[in-house]
Amino acid sequence: MDTSLKQIVYDYLIALGTTETVAKYLNMLALLIVLLIVVSVIDYVIRKLLRGTFSKFATKSKTKFDDILVANKAPRNIAHIIPLLIVIEFVPVVFFDFPTFENLIKKSLEVFAIILILWIVRSILNTLKDYLKTLPRLKDKPIDSYIQVFMIFAWLAGIMSAIAIVSKIDFIDFLTGLGAISAVIILVFKDTILGFVASIQVSINDMVRIGDWITFEKYGANGYVTEITLATVKVQNFDNTITTIPTYALISDSFKNWRGMTDSGGRRIMRALLIKQNSITYLTKEAVEKLKDIQLITAYLEKRQQDIEAHNVHTNANKSLLINGRNLTNFGVFRKYIDAYIKQHSAINKEMMIMVRQLEPTPQGIPLQLYAFSNDKRWENYEYIMADIFDHLIAALPYFDLEIFELPSNIMFKDPL
Structure with a gap:
């Protein structure tokens, strides 16, 4: 000019x-x-x-x-x-x-x-x-983590360029000098580096997605993942509190992801009734005839009774004692009743496993476990379905002369007036 x-x-x-x-x-x-x-x-x-x-x-x-x-x-x-x-x-x-x-x-x-x-x-x-x-x-991908990685590199490049301009040092020479303090840089950005590596592993292995329900007992998290960033994973718990988990904890610690359940056709019901062992008995003919009034097991009892009588006649069993030959037990018939009841229940997924099994006896009784899957996976409805089923089963126990184990309360030790 x-x-x-x-x-x-x-x-x-x-x-x-x-x-x-x-x-x-x-x-x-x-x-x-x-x-x-x-x-x-x-x-x-x-x-x-x-x-x-x-x-x-x-x-x-x-x-x-x-x-x-x-x-x-x-x-x-x-x-x-x-x-x-x-x-x-x-x-x-x-x-x-x-x-x-x-x-x-x-x-x-x-x-x-x-x-x-x-x-x-x-x-x-x-x-x-x-x-x-x-x-x-x-x-549902951790996009925030990748964007944060790019921004960190961009800010580092910007800061180094600014320092190079102010100090009149060539950018290449400045980068070379940084090698001498690389240990300090790694120490300062340790969490960032761990988070970056964890984000890549979480994404590649598809361990967690936004919207997944996870349970992480170590951090008290039990809810849905709302955000995955470079350093933290935010989980909104079912009481609406927010738990923040370090991203690298997802690959260093154990946690439970419920995605498999939500993607499947049902939510698992696995609960047992503890039956008193001394309430389990053989069924007499009169008891069997009485139980035939229960419609769900009428056909089963008739066929089963015919098979047992034919076997006992063939083996010439002395039926003056019930222990001789083959017999029905109230426990076994009740197990069959549960199986029939669950298979006709409208809230149970019939295409997934349905099983009623007897577990190993315990000091509190013999566990009779129901294993099935509800159609509805929503927590509130799932709890309602499970409660409805066990309400019915507990109320049905007296018809089979069975009792549930229960610790005695103080009232049981009081003298009658």
Whole structure:
């Protein structure tokens, strides 16, 4: 630029008799004010044009990407590029007589340029993150973790570039020098590195997705995963509290993911009744005839009774004692009743395993376990179904002359009045 234009105010003030030093400062101040006004106007106009263009395009476009781009202020950040370039170009003009100031301001603007680039990168990455979360096949993936990794690398590169600019060290030489303090860097970013590795493993192995129900006893978590980031996994528990778990804990500790249950055709019911051993007896003919009134096992008892009588006749069993030959027991018939009852229950998935089994005797009695799957996997309905089934079974026990084990209460030891 022509020197006369740089010193137009300076020459005018000198002509008015102002001292040379004052004229230089006032000349610099006047040029700075003009530059700031011009740049502010240009920045305002470009910002309005870009935002308006993006907004119109977003309303007409079918994709949501451009709407999210506007929401994350990407156009506004991009609009600052041209004004910044103008300021950098005209700094030598404004500070023509002050080389020290010129060098300082120029470095500051270069550092600000790096920050502006980081803002733009951040807004674009946030846009990409929000957009990917709208896609059905990616909404349960830990997108936040990957975006955070890119941002960490971007900020590290930006910080190192800024330090290199301020210290006047070449970027390559600066990176070489970082090798000497790599141990310190690893120590400082230990959790970040662990989180990054864990996020990759969690994603590749498909261990956890957003929306999965997990149980992590070590951290007291029992609920749905709402967010997976580079450092933490957020779980909303069923009491609406939030538990935060380190991401790397997912690969270093044991936890339970209920996705297999939610993706299957039913939710497992596995509960046992503890039957008193001394209530288990052989059934007499009269007792069998009485139990035939229970419709669910009528056909079973008739066929079973015929088979047992035929066997006892064939083996010439002495039936003066019930222990001789083959017999029905109230415990076995009740087990068959449970099996028949569950198989006709409308809330049970008939295509999955249904089993009623006797477990090893315990000091509290013989466990009679029901193993089946409910059609409805929602927690509230699942609990209702299971309670309804066992309400019925407990009430049915007296018809089979069976008793449930129960610890004695104080009232049992009181003398009758």
